[in-house]
Ligand code: SF4
Ligand code: SF4
């Protein structure tokens with residue numbers, strides 16, 4: 001039996017902005033505007049169809065729900081006003097809460113990014129990539145950074161990444177300088193997380 | 202003796218381009234002795250001068266200036282026959298003038314147009330409006346008391362008309378009375394709404410100008426706009442000035458879906474109409490799972506080829522009926538395309554919000570099986586898989602609508618032509634295609650019903666003239682005219698009511714309705730010479746002409762739209778209008794100055810439909826296109842009004858070729874007079890036989906379709922034709 005409604009209802013109730021996808025009319029605008037479409041097996045439109053059709057496993061294990069770069073194009077263009085990006089992130093977060101990791105690298109990057117913010121109150125553009133690469137140990141990390149050399153060079157060319165960023169004192173090792181009021185920030189983040197968990201739970 | 206004055210304009214570059222002394226001489230030779238020119242003819246001073254002359258007794262006025270299609274306010278003088286000669290668009294703007302020869306050609310062009318205008322003015326008389334005998338009936342008769350009919354009745358009454366509303370059922374309401382609820386109609390579009398029927402009926406009953414006849418139908422309709430006599434089945438006889446047929450629709454017969462959608466194999470497979478009734482009777486309890494199948498027979502060449510435009514909306518609404526009782530129910534809509542235009546999109550959205558699942562299928566129908574609990578299997582094109590919906594309590598087939606109107610097709614041309622066997626066979630074929638029941642029982646020579654288009658809808662010109670049927674003064678509204686939803690049917694009724702009132706006013710004033718609104722001329726028959734050939738009665742697109750026992754035509758001028766098709770049809774040439782006649786156009790053609798063969802200046806005339814081709818020609822000129830100065834345009838009311846004798850006149854006076862510009866013909870015709878363009882085409886195919894007899898080449902006559910948007914193709918068409926004429930050589934009859 002296809003299209004059993006249990007999973008759809010689960011998404012409507014538990015996923016951030018999940019109920020908004022009900023009004024999707026399958027026009028495909030999100031799919032055609034998403035810059036990462038060619039890396040996706042399932043476009044946002046298709047994900048919604050899978051949800052309606054009751055394909056829980058396929059949806060929650062799909063790396064595509066973790067591929068979103070938050071460019072917001074889909075959300076701006078969706079003629080039905082669906083916050084596509086929010087639902088994509090909502091699904092990713094919901095999958096994690098269910099013990100599923102749809103896409104290993106994104107999850108890892110996310111945890112490094114999050115740890116940075118939570119621990120210091122800021123994102124350090126030099127620290128985050130280093131930590132992300134070193135997460136699996138030194139050898140694997142070096143391999144990974146070599147693999148990403150092209151991206152690094154392009155970023156340098158675009159002046160988004162500067163070599164001097166990695167030279168002390170521009171880079172603090174270990175990362176230490178915290179923002180003022182870090183405790184308050186952490187309280188805020190804890191609270192937000194608890195609220196989110198209540199919906200997903 | 203008429204007092205004629207001509208005015209020539211020197212503005213817009215005409216003054217520099219043309220030799221005005223020569224033009225004045227030409228007018229003088231053609232009976233117009235008084236010629237005045239003005240630097241700018243549309244200036245207040247010049248206009249005042251013309252007005253003073255008219256007040257002083259000038260009753261025929263020629264204006265040699267711009268096209269008659271522009272400056273209509275400035276040059277709209279009362280009290281005189283006005284002929285406008287388009288020296289700007291049809292001479293100066295469109296003819297090349299790079300050297301002396303071209304300038305000479307241009308001057309000759311202007312002179313020919315003035316000659317033609319002078320002849321026209323000479324042959325034109327001021328029309329005297331036709332007056333019906335006795336008092337004009339002003340009541341509006343509405344047949345059909347559904348949403349369109351009720352709203353038509355109310356609108357007409359509120360606009361001050363007496364209204365008769367005839368409904369065959371015992372109560373008013375039509376399909377609206379069979380409905381449970383409407384979908385959301387008002388912002389924020391969340392709730393189902395009441396049908397509003399009771400309030401509407403109360404309004405009708407409370408309006409003294411509306412007299413309602415329920416349980417009644419029309420036995421007989423005689424007469425014409427402004428003078429219909431209608432006998433009802435209940436013995437009443439009514440007089441009405443105009444009629445609105447709002448007889449609604451019938452559902453597509455679901456028995457025909459037994460094969461494709463298993464209709465009849467289980468009582469759990471119902472149509473949308475049956476489902477609505479179930480809802481109204483409160484029988485929707487216990488539905489946990491239900492599927493709607495869209496386009497059940499619609500948009501399918503084997504069933505209803507068209508989109509019924511309401512079933513998507515209805516399924517969205519009906520799925521809300523299910524959710525109203527059981528919000529947890531699984532509701533599926535299996536569709537090809539969801540077509541919910543304008544406000545119905547809101548109903549679609551609300552159904553989605555309530556959790557209805559829409560599944561897109563391909564062209565193949567889903568398979569439905571089971572008896573108590575049903576299974577529906579379909580190809581899901583958005584998922585890209587075959588899917589199966591199981592344990593369904595009900596499957597609703599969203600069937601489409603057919604107009605509640607007897608099919609009546611008209612032969613394009615029955616009486617014409619030598620091949621009487623073919624004509625008879627065609628007549629038989631048509632008879633077989635026509636339904637033998639009637640709604641209005643018209644006592645018209647052309648049959649008891651409104652002629653219908655492709656799908657049996659009694660429309661006449663879908664794009665330009667909504668509500669118009671091909672019987673003047675009889676309008677159609679609502680779902681009988683084309684499939685539509687309830688809110689549209691309401692508006693349709695109101696629109697048709699306004700048209701009906703206009704028709705009555707036109708009958709009173711003795712002028713035409715749309716599209717020649719206000720035209721006071723009408724066809725007059727010189728009966729002594731009539732041979733009872735029946736061509737006019739059969740070819741009139743609007744059923745204007747009845748017949749007596751001896752087959753003499755009996756015209757009903759208030760049914761007439763003044764297209765002139767009868768004039769084009771009549772082989773005896775006895776039909777004419779005060780300001781448009783076979784003689785008038787024939788004389789204009791003969792007025793053209795045809796140079797000797799050795800001058801190598803061919804002459805071509807182009808008979809151009811006033812409605813579409815002429816504006817396209819004007820636009821082409823305004824856009825700066827240039828074409829051969831050897832072509833002379835003659836505007837005609839409709840290509841169907843072209844009498845074959847004009848072609849003969851032209852060719853026998855040495856004109857080298859004849860072009861005819863008319864609207865698109867065929868199933869998706871654009872002709873303002875429905876069949877005019879079609880008729881012209883058939884008639885011209887007969888002309889080639891005649892040409893061959895005269896040892897003239899068939900290529901000398903060419904019919905082309907030129908729509909109002911075809912400005913860009915005018916020059917090419919003309920120049921192409923000029924090449925053809927050059928190839929076939931000069932008309933051997935020149936100089937005879
Ligand atoms: S753009 Fe919006 S409505 Fe269109 S498919 Fe994507 S989510 Fe659905
Ligand atoms: S309205 Fe919808 S269901 Fe009805 S014929 Fe059109 S597309 Fe098909």
Ligand code: SF4
Nearest residue numbers: 741761762764765767
């Ligand atoms: S053919 Fe045209 S002009 Fe002639 S009677 Fe019919 S509507 Fe009138």
